Amino acid sequence: xxxxxxxxxxxxxxxxxxxxxxxxxxxxxxxxxxxxxxxxxxxxxxxxxxxxxxxxxxxxxxxxxxxxxxxxx
Amino acid sequence: xxxxxxxxxxxxxxxxxxxxxxxxxxxxxxxxxxxxxxxxxxxxxxxxxxxxxxxxxxxxxxxxxxxxxxxxxxxxxxxxxxxxxxxxxxxxxxxxxxxxxxxxxxxxxxxxxxxxxxxxxxxxxxxxxxxxxxxxxxxxxxxxxxxxxxxxxxxxxxxxxxxxxxxxxxxxxxxxxxxxxxxxxxxxxxxxx
Numbered sequence: 001x002x003x004x005x006x007x008x009x010x011x012x013x014x015x016x017x018x019x020x021x022x023x024x025x026x027x028x029x030x031x032x033x034x035x036x037x038x039x040x041x042x043x044x045x046x047x048x049x050x051x052x053x054x055x056x057x058x059x060x061x062x063x064x065x066x067x068x069x070x071x072x073x
Numbered sequence: 074x075x076x077x078x079x080x081x082x083x084x085x086x087x088x089x090x091x092x093x094x095x096x097x098x099x100x101x102x103x104x105x106x107x108x109x110x111x112x113x114x115x116x117x118x119x120x121x122x123x124x125x126x127x128x129x130x131x132x133x134x135x136x137x138x139x140x141x142x143x144x145x146x147x148x149x150x151x152x153x154x155x156x157x158x159x160x161x162x163x164x165x166x167x168x169x170x171x172x173x174x175x176x177x178x179x180x181x182x183x184x185x186x187x188x189x190x191x192x193x194x195x196x197x198x199x200x201x202x203x204x205x206x207x208x209x210x211x212x213x214x215x216x217x218x219x220x221x222x223x224x225x226x227x228x229x230x231x232x233x234x235x236x237x238x239x240x241x242x243x244x245x246x247x248x249x250x251x252x253x254x255x256x257x258x259x260x261x262x263x264x265x266x
Contacts, residue, residue, distance in 0.1 A: 003108040003129045023092050047110050
């Protein structure tokens, strides 16, 4: 389950995709790209929001999202 | 500060154990872990997979206590960074608590590797460093936590066996279904002739 209750379905979709790629491609030495990026993006948007709402002190998250632009300028 | 270490051998090859470890939660042996979220994932230049995950745990305080403290405050969050090296066959995980850090710090490190003497087996080395801060009896509390970690590590290994069995069942069921679907079109082709 996801820390964001509404994100569990998105998480499951991503997990299924990832577990398949991990077992059938990555562990067998297949270096072809990760096919799960779309699922991951949708899932991440949901989770990042839940983390902010619950005020969970994640380290290193400042590299993602709007603050990235601030660092560039 | 207390350091706890352990070594364990799984009678399964490294790939099986690594797949299971990635899907370890939820499982019936570690009921306090109720949430796992992937925060980031990428493959580095050497082909190793890095994952950053958030584990949400709930220690099951009696509901009376929870109603006083409030639900949100009884959740403990753990941040985990792991690296899978498919060439070297290592799966290394490091985790630390990110809540209650002013009271206690638990840093854990796990490494899964093929057994040096038997490639069909996997060796797990585990280590936890526990520090209880600013409280007297801290070494007693640290000892208590170490024994809890030891018990949980045993459950964690049972959990791994449970996940491995479940994955094997899924594979068998899939194979049975696949054989069934192949047989039907062949039978239809023979009948047509």
